[in-house]
Amino acid sequence: MNTNTNRVLACIDGSALTEAVCDYAAWIAQRVDAPLKLLHTIDHHPESAPKSDLSGNIGVDSRDHLLEEIISLEQQRSKLQLQQGKLLLQAAKERVLQAGVADPITNQRHGSLVESLIELEDSMRVLVIGLRGKVHENQPDKIGAKLESIIRSLHKPILVVNQAFKAPQRIMLAYDGGRAAEKAVEMVATSPLYKGMVCHLVYVSKDEDGKGQLLDLVANKLKQAGDIEVIAKKLTGKPDQVLFEYQESHDIDMTVMGAFSHTRLHDLLLGSFTARMLLNSKKPLLLLR
Amino acid sequence: MLFLSKKQDWLGNIRSDLLAGIVVALALIPEAIAFSIIAGVDPKVGLYASFCIAAITAFVGGRPGMISAATGAMALLMVTLVRDHGLQYLLAATLLTGVLQIIAGYLKLGSLMSFVSRSVVTGFVNALGILIFMAQLPELTHVTWHVYAMTAAGLAIIYLFPYLPVIGKSLPSPLVCIVALTAVAIYLNLDIRTVGDMGQLPDALPVFLWPEVPLTLETLSIIFPYSAGLAMVGLLESLMTATIVDELTDTPSDKNRECKGQGLANIGAGLLGGMAGCAMIGQSIINIKSGGRGRLSTLSAGVFLLIMVVFLDAWISRIPMAALVAVMIMVSIGTFSWRSILNLKQHPMSTNIVMVATVVVVVWTHNLAIGVFVGVLLASLFFANKISHFMYVESALDGESSTRTYHVVGQVFFNSADKFGAAFDFKEAVDKVVIDLHRAHFWDISAVSALDKVVIKFRREGADVELIGLNEASTTIIDRFGIHDKPEEIEKIMGGH
Numbered sequence: 001m002n003t004n005t006n007r008v009l010a011c012i013d014g015s016a017l018t019e020a021v022c023d024y025a026a027w028i029a030q031r032v033d034a035p036l037k038l039l040h041t042i043d044h045h046p047e048s049a050p051k052s053d054l055s056g057n058i059g060v061d062s063r064d065h066l067l068e069e070i071i072s073l074e075q076q077r078s079k080l081q082l083q084q085g086k087l088l089l090q091a092a093k094e095r096v097l098q099a100g101v102a103d104p105i106t107n108q109r110h111g112s113l114v115e116s117l118i119e120l121e122d123s124m125r126v127l128v129i130g131l132r133g134k135v136h137e138n139q140p141d142k143i144g145a146k147l148e149s150i151i152r153s154l155h156k157p158i159l160v161v162n163q164a165f166k167a168p169q170r171i172m173l174a175y176d177g178g179r180a181a182e183k184a185v186e187m188v189a190t191s192p193l194y195k196g197m198v199c200h201l202v203y204v205s206k207d208e209d210g211k212g213q214l215l216d217l218v219a220n221k222l223k224q225a226g227d228i229e230v231i232a233k234k235l236t237g238k239p240d241q242v243l244f245e246y247q248e249s250h251d252i253d254m255t256v257m258g259a260f261s262h263t264r265l266h267d268l269l270l271g272s273f274t275a276r277m278l279l280n281s282k283k284p285l286l287l288l289r
Numbered sequence: 290m291l292f293l294s295k296k297q298d299w300l301g302n303i304r305s306d307l308l309a310g311i312v313v314a315l316a317l318i319p320e321a322i323a324f325s326i327i328a329g330v331d332p333k334v335g336l337y338a339s340f341c342i343a344a345i346t347a348f349v350g351g352r353p354g355m356i357s358a359a360t361g362a363m364a365l366l367m368v369t370l371v372r373d374h375g376l377q378y379l380l381a382a383t384l385l386t387g388v389l390q391i392i393a394g395y396l397k398l399g400s401l402m403s404f405v406s407r408s409v410v411t412g413f414v415n416a417l418g419i420l421i422f423m424a425q426l427p428e429l430t431h432v433t434w435h436v437y438a439m440t441a442a443g444l445a446i447i448y449l450f451p452y453l454p455v456i457g458k459s460l461p462s463p464l465v466c467i468v469a470l471t472a473v474a475i476y477l478n479l480d481i482r483t484v485g486d487m488g489q490l491p492d493a494l495p496v497f498l499w500p501e502v503p504l505t506l507e508t509l510s511i512i513f514p515y516s517a518g519l520a521m522v523g524l525l526e527s528l529m530t531a532t533i534v535d536e537l538t539d540t541p542s543d544k545n546r547e548c549k550g551q552g553l554a555n556i557g558a559g560l561l562g563g564m565a566g567c568a569m570i571g572q573s574i575i576n577i578k579s580g581g582r583g584r585l586s587t588l589s590a591g592v593f594l595l596i597m598v599v600f601l602d603a604w605i606s607r608i609p610m611a612a613l614v615a616v617m618i619m620v621s622i623g624t625f626s627w628r629s630i631l632n633l634k635q636h637p638m639s640t641n642i643v644m645v646a647t648v649v650v651v652v653w654t655h656n657l658a659i660g661v662f663v664g665v666l667l668a669s670l671f672f673a674n675k676i677s678h679f680m681y682v683e684s685a686l687d688g689e690s691s692t693r694t695y696h697v698v699g700q701v702f703f704n705s706a707d708k709f710g711a712a713f714d715f716k717e718a719v720d721k722v723v724i725d726l727h728r729a730h731f732w733d734i735s736a737v738s739a740l741d742k743v744v745i746k747f748r749r750e751g752a753d754v755e756l757i758g759l760n761e762a763s764t765t766i767i768d769r770f771g772i773h774d775k776p777e778e779i780e781k782i783m784g785g786h
Contacts, residue, residue: 047302049305064628
């Protein structure tokens with residue numbers, strides 16, 4: 001078995017995508033033969049008050065009474081969340097066991113998801129997470145509240161799940177010649193995850209330019225790597241639109257790409273390609289930083 | 290860093306923060322007015338200060354959700370300055386207070402709070418409660434029975450109104466008290482003192498002004514002692530309040546940033562014609578209770594206060610003092626730790642003495658800094674005394690070789706040094722003395738010189754002395770301070786250069 005530094009980590013929060021997250025995580029864990037860890041975090045919100053009493057008076061030992069009251073409120077709330085999380089994890093565990101994963105580990109932590117993931121980053125091989133958590137579950141025009149900061153703070157591959165599980169057969173590798181794209185090629189070439197798949201290597205430019213020549217080189221590199229069928233394609237147009245069209249027409253079921261290569265400020269001003277892909281892609285995205 | 294804050298500190302709790310801000314503003318007005326009067330300045334000085342300090346600490350403070358404004362603890366220190374030199378010197382002193390607090394923040398003096406023990410904190414809040422109550426007494430002496438009746442009715446409203454169903458928990462009872470008593474006073478046309486009788490109220494937004502004092506060393510020598518005291522008291526109360534808010538909300542705060550924030554707030558207050566202030570324990574508790582958690586609650590408290598006093602000044606001036614006294618008695622009751630009286634029975638006597646001494650000194654001097662100083666000093670002495678009990682010396686005699694071996698165990702320092710010296714028997718005639726120190730800790734020069742004395746004395750009695758098992762902590766101190774085994778050290782002292 002692999003060491004502890006090599007886990008597939010799946011984030012469970014009980015939203016609609018949780019089951020799909022379990023399935024994809026189980027699929028990866030089995031393909032790459034890595035242990036699977038299911039994570040549930042209990043996010044506390046100290047910035048908001050559990051209760052407000054506008055009577056505005058303080059009397060004998062108000063401070064002590066207030067402290068006791070707040071403590072007992074928070075205790076009740078945390079106990080409930082703890083219990084709910086345990087049930088979620090139990091259900092997730094059963095699901096991945098059925099899918100055939102040997103001893104998945106479950107883990108529950110206090111604090112925000114981003115913090116917990118940063119702490120666990122070293123023991124993580126790949127993170128599997130839903131596109132939307134509980135907060136934005138019914139808002140198809142939003143991505144998860146913390147997804148962007150999670151992707152930005154981690155340096156491990158992240159699979160963003162946005163649909164029910166379907167074992168990927170045809171993947172699309174969005175190649176732009178950048179560093180992250182090189183890394184993606186490297187990973188597809190070496191990881192056992194992609195064995196036996198069809199990889200559509202797609203390069204999109206706004207107009208005809210020279211960089212496309214690299215594509216054949218890269219395609220050859222991938223072919224040499226092993227058991228992968230490579231289809232290289234050069235396209236022109238707006239990258240995200242072209243990629244979506246290609247995704248549709250070729251029945252792609254997973255896209256691999258680099259993510260957030262620009263700073264937050266750049267993306268704030270010009271809009272982020274990754275954010276548009278996350279929002280509009282109908283198939284799971286495997287993001288590389 | 291001073292102006293950076295997390296988004297959720299501002300926007301994590303908007304509705305509750307705004308509502309809490311209104312409730313807190315109502316509790317700030319009586320204190321600002323009451324203590325402006327104590328300090329001998331117009332109520333507008335305290336009210337402008339409260340707005341300014343609350344608004345600035347909302348941005349630069351280190352503890353979101355804590356309420357700072359013009360406070361009683363600070364006002365009590367200003368009385369003689371205002372009486373002898375006037376308002377302009379108070380404003381200058383306020384500026385200097387801010388500067389000193391910012392320096393304290395950069396020197397990271399906030400961490401010195403770890404020396405302030407729990408019992409000193411309890412003594413502090415109790416003293417504060419007593420001072421706030423005592424400050425109300427002038428309004429309750431030499432007055433007609435109407436005032437007593439009004440104050441009693443006010444307190445009854447404050448404490449009983451929240452028990453009413455539905456509206457009880459959604460309308461601040463201090464507001465109900467103020468409105469009801471004002472209405473009664475106007476309706477019955479009672480001849481009792483109102484806020485309008487106490488001095489000028491703000492009728493416009495505050496304006497920027499530089500204190501009109503000569504910029505000379507003489508001015509500095511007048512204001513510096515006041516500023517130093519104000520800076521210290523302000524930081525003490527602010528940091529204690531921050532600790533209390535930390536505990537209530539289970540979130541950390543940045544104490545050194547709070548020091549700088551208080552400093553900036555006081556500079557702002559001084560420039561807008563306000564007096565120095567600091568964090569307020571009672572109002573901060575009210576804020577937390579009302580659901581205030583974020584920086585927005587502090588800012589909105591200040592802004593609502595300003596709006597209320599500037600636009601409703603005609604009404605504010607008609608509020609009977611009895612209503613404000615009732616609110617301030619509530620604050621003093623809420624600030625005082627009543628549980629600490631019950632705890633007197635269970636806590637150790639030394640702890641009780643520290644607490645009571647802090648209270649007594651503060652009430653006596655009207656200066657919280659002196660009280661805390663005495664409390665910390667006593668607590669340290671008691672601690673030193675306790676630790677000195679953790680030291681004993683055993684010995685065994687080996688008759689054949691005429692050797693006495695002493696085993697020293699525990700902490701040797703200034704307070705246990707005499708006990709250490711007395712543990713040796715110099716009258717016993719032996720050839721050799723072995724002092725085994727491997728289970729002892731030598732903490733300071735007093736311990737080292739006690740050991741030196743023992744060694745020298747044994748040598749004078751004709752015994753050979755051997756020290757063994759000096760553990761590392763002791764070795765370093767003896768290496769630096771010891772004289773008995775360092776000829777060059779002795780040479781230095783005897784040689785006289």
